[in-house]
Amino acid sequence: MTATLAGLAPGEVRRRMAAEGLALRMQPITVRVRSPIRAFAAQIHALYRDYEVLDPRDYADVDVRMLPVPGVRRFARPQVQFVVDGVTPFEGFPLDHALPMFEWGLNWVFVHRMHEYLVLHSSVVERDGRAVLLPAWPGSGKSTLAASLAVRGWRYLSDEFGVIATDSARVVPFVRPAALKNASIGVMRAFAPDSFIGPLFPGTRKGEVAHFSTPAENVRRGGESVDVAAIVFPDFQAGEAATAEPLASSATFLKLAGNAFNYETVGARAFAAVTAIVRRATSHILRYGDLDDAHRALDAIIAQGKEPRA
């Protein structure tokens, strides 16, 4: 039985984060986080409660410190720094925005280092062994759509990254809290009032942000990769009825490759992986203005998908 963060008392989480660090398995990586900021420790405890706790003395792929910025300005305008493996890649954020900064910083680290994988800008969900990529740039509603599917029985693999193993072209889960922004926060609260959504962070660089905590089962299955059966480019249009427009193979390829964070870096392996996905999966542009409508359209798309590979 693995030890999860929920099994640690709040005081112990704070102590570890302030001292040797709190090490968590966020498959496919391990992360050690250190910080003396008590509110941040409490937020990590709540959002990552279902994640496996590791021995902080073991090697971690990523070592993050969230540290208050020193100097005289700390009194008038306290800030927090994201420090990864001793490097500070960003300007500071307001101290009470440590959690969104940690989430964005960890995303940044992932796309800049994990070139073993092809990393798409995509949410990923799965049902009956069939993964659906929801590739899109910010503002298209992919996080809201993926979170809404997660509370309706779909397995949630990722909010932000479609992580593709280049040897198999299968999608690898990277289960993290979904960053809901602006109107999406109210939409999800109304759609799933019982789901856990963390504190609201107003006035971030991306507006209001709150984090949706994925059901525990998705974290537990974080090591199970899956074949891609459908590629659906979501396009939220307020008031629109859901329509799914099929997309040709070469157009799908170019959209997927253009949507990847590290296509050029991964090189020929990325070309082969995208080829395998496009040949295997159906592809559509999904325009929708209502989550229930979008779910029905996705049901129809996944029903017509090809059989997953044995």
Add this chain to the structure above:
Amino acid sequence: MAGAALRWRLPPGQRLLFEDFDDGILMFDALVGSTHLLSATSAEALALVVDTPGLTGLEIHRRLLDRLALDEAALPFAAVDELLWQLENLNLLAADAA
């Protein structure tokens, strides 16, 4: 016809990968890491040079007419010559003197 006798090859270190989809041919430029959507003529011209480095423009033109089942009116040498220089401009091909 000034370039007709030049011989065409891949630039040093270049490697091209092709995938033929139902609605187009995609080619991966391994030197840069980018992907191009190609016309059938461009894909055939590149594939000819990959298969047989050192062909002249005239030889490529003749083989293209054969492969694509076209006559000279449909695909004049000038069009092929321009295409080869466009591909050279993208660093997908290189020309050297015969």
